[in-house]
Each structure stands twice: as structure tokens, then as C-alpha cells.
Amino acid sequence: MRWGILxxxxxxxxxxxxxxxxxDAEVVAVASRRAEPAEAFAERFGIERAYGTWxxxxxxxxxxxxxxxxxxxxxxxxxxxxxxxxxxxxxxKPFTLNLREATxxxxxxxxxxxxxxxxxxxxxxxxxxxxxxLVDDGAIGDVRTVQADFGLEGPFPPAHRLRDPDLGGGALxxxxxxxxxxxxxxxxxxSDVSAKAVLSAEGVDLQTGALLSWDGGVLAQLHCSITGGTxxxxxxxxSRGRIDVPSGFFHPERFVLHRxxxxxxxxxxxxxxxxxxSLRHEAxxxxxxxxxxxxxxxxxxxxxxxxxxxxxxxxxERIGVRYPGEAAEPGAEPALV
Numbered sequence: 001m002r003w004g005i006l007x008x009x010x011x012x013x014x015x016x017x018x019x020x021x022x023x024d025a026e027v028v029a030v031a032s033r034r035a036e037p038a039e040a041f042a043e044r045f046g047i048e049r050a051y052g053t054w055x056x057x058x059x060x061x062x063x064x065x066x067x068x069x070x071x072x073x074x075x076x077x078x079x080x081x082x083x084x085x086x087x088x089x090x091x092x093k094p095f096t097l098n099l100r101e102a103t104x105x106x107x108x109x110x111x112x113x114x115x116x117x118x119x120x121x122x123x124x125x126x127x128x129x130x131x132x133x134l135v136d137d138g139a140i141g142d143v144r145t146v147q148a149d150f151g152l153e154g155p156f157p158p159a160h161r162l163r164d165p166d167l168g169g170g171a172l173x174x175x176x177x178x179x180x181x182x183x184x185x186x187x188x189x190x191s192d193v194s195a196k197a198v199l200s201a202e203g204v205d206l207q208t209g210a211l212l213s214w215d216g217g218v219l220a221q222l223h224c225s226i227t228g229g230t231x232x233x234x235x236x237x238x239s240r241g242r243i244d245v246p247s248g249f250f251h252p253e254r255f256v257l258h259r260x261x262x263x264x265x266x267x268x269x270x271x272x273x274x275x276x277x278s279l280r281h282e283a284x285x286x287x288x289x290x291x292x293x294x295x296x297x298x299x300x301x302x303x304x305x306x307x308x309x310x311x312x313x314x315x316x317e318r319i320g321v322r323y324p325g326e327a328a329e330p331g332a333e334p335a336l337v
Contacts, residue, residue: 114295150175
């Protein structure tokens with residue numbers, strides 16, 4: 001399976017490093033907005049073709065799938081260019097800046113019959129999949145609450161991308177997408193969204209707390225921050241037990257299942273899987289789907305991605321974060337009430 005890499009930053013390098021170790025994957029091209037970084041990236045990873053424009057990569061018929069690793073503010077443009085040119089696309093998270101852009105990309109992919117998937121590597125992690133299977137099978141009874149957090153220590157200066165409104169800065173889209181996606185994975189789309197945030201002078205969220213609720217009284221308490229490092233923990237509580245992920249819930253090394261009347265059970269990751277192994281599992285899922293002729297992955301379905309973006313838009317509406325160029329309402333559809 002021949003891959004093209006669009007962008008040359010840290011996540012592109014991490015993903016490419018995993019790709020070149022897979023026997024059934026080949027990275028054949030890389031593109032940046034300038035030739036120099038593309039050429040340096042190509043030399044680093046032994047890539048044959050380096051392009052100084054995105055368009056050249058999109059038009060390369062020798063590519064089976066493009067991995068879009070730009071900052072999320074450029075996902076709509078970069079992924080859209082590739083889809084219009086007939087390429088299949090794996091697009092980094094958060095999928096886009098808002099629901100409107102995400103809806104446009106999904107429509108493009110479906111119109112052209114191309115594969116499209118958000119690079120929500122957490123969903124492809126074997127241990128996360130095991131956790132979901134346990135919850136779905138009723139191991140802890142009916143789910144009552146979900147808790148998850150993701151915070152970075154900082155401090156980040158105003159010029160940093162995480163505080164730059166022009167780059168879609170703030171804790172929510174960069175970090176909060178993980179707790180929100182974790183809740184969606186287990187419970188689906190919420191029926192109501194509440195949120196509070198501390199905003200920076202630039203107008204992006206420094207930390208955000210969200211309370212999501214579902215019919216039947218199920219709640220999710222979620223937190224993200226760029227002002228303090230958190231434990232990146234998660235917990236799912238049910239009517240007959242709970243599951244605790246003690247750290248790194250989006251790429252866990254272990255979790256503990258507590259069931260009423262039983263000793264705790266620990267589930268651990270395969271020792272062969274490194275801390276970022278989900279990138280490899282993500283690539284394997286893309287290639288599996290393409291070989292099967294699928295235009296989306298059942299692990300990361302496009303309707304699920306749209307639902308997450310709808311929730312993120314609703315949170316941003318509650319906390320008052322709007323990015324340059326957005327309309328009065330951040331999403332393409334009415335926000336949840």
C-alpha cells in the first residue's frame with residue numbers, strides 16, 4: 001500500500017516512522033508548502049518523491065492513500081484537495097476546525113467514492129477496543145458515568161500554536177477531542193452539553209470543563225487544559241462495577257476492571273506495542289479497509305466523527321470560542337440545547 005505524507009511536522013514523522021516498519025506499507029511521497037522541508041523529510045525516511053506543493057502530491061496517481069498531518073486549521077483545504085484529486089485520505093484529529101468543514105469533507109469523500117477516516121488512533125488501540133468490548137458486553141452493568149482528562153503543563157506563550165486563534169488554538173480541539181471522543185466511543189452522541197472555560201487574552205480556551213448527558217441519566221465529566229499537566233486518566237462507572245484507566249487513557253498500557261463481588265482484574269497491552277503503537281494499528285486499519293474496498297472504517301466511522309465535531313462545536317458555543325473566519329455560529333447545524 002503506497003502512502004503519501006502531507007506535512008512534515010512531529011506527528012507526520014511519528015506516523016511515518018511506524019509506516020516504514022510495516023512490511024506491507026511503502027511511503028512513496030511527501031509534500032510541504034515549501035520544497036526544503038519536504039526534501040529533508042524525504043531524505044530522513046528514504047522517500048522517493050518530495051513535493052513543494054500540496055497539489056503535486058494530490059495529483060500523484062502513484063499514491064494509494066494520503067495521510068494529512070497539517071495543523072487542524074488546514075485539514076479542510078488539504079484533505080479536500082486530495083479527495084477532489086481522487087486520493088483516499090487519513091486525516092489527523094481533530095478532523096477539522098468545525099462541523100461545517102467536517103460535513104463538507106465527508107460529502108466530498110462520498111461523492112467521489114473515496115476512503116476517508118479521521119486519525120483517531122485511540123479507537124484503533126487494541127486495549128481501548130478491549131475496554132469498549134467489556135463495556136458493550138455488560139461487564140460493569142449499565143454505564144452511569146464517564147470521566148476523562150487531558151492536560152499539558154505549559155505555560156505556553158501567546159505566540160505558541162496552542163494559543164493562536166488563527167491556528168485553531170486552545171485546549172479543546174487539540175486535547176479535549178480525546179476525552180470527548182472517549183465518551184462518544186462508549187456512549188454515542190450526547191443529548192445535552194454544558195461547559196465552562198477559562199479563556200486567554202487571545203480568545204482561546206486555556207482550560208475547559210464539559211458535562212455531557214444522555215437520555216436515561218448518564219453523564220460524562222470531561223476536562224482539558226494547557227495550563228496544568230493532568231494524569232490523563234479515565235474511568236467508566238456502571239451499575240455493577242467500573243473500569244479505571246490509570247494513565248494515558250488514549251494509548252493505555254493497562255486498565256483495571258472492578259466488578260462487584262470479585263477481585264479486580266488487570267488488562268495489559270501487548271509488550272510488543274510501544275507507547276504510540278496505536279499509530280501502527282491505525283495504519284493497519286486503513287490498509288485493511290482499502291484492501292476490502294471499504295470507503296470508511298467501522299472502527300472510526302464518518303458519522304461518529306461528525307457527531308464528535310457536533311459536540312465540540314456545542315462546547316465552543318457554550319464557552320464563547322470562535323475562530324477567525326467563522327460565521328456567527330461555529331457549526332453547520334444547530335448546536336445541542
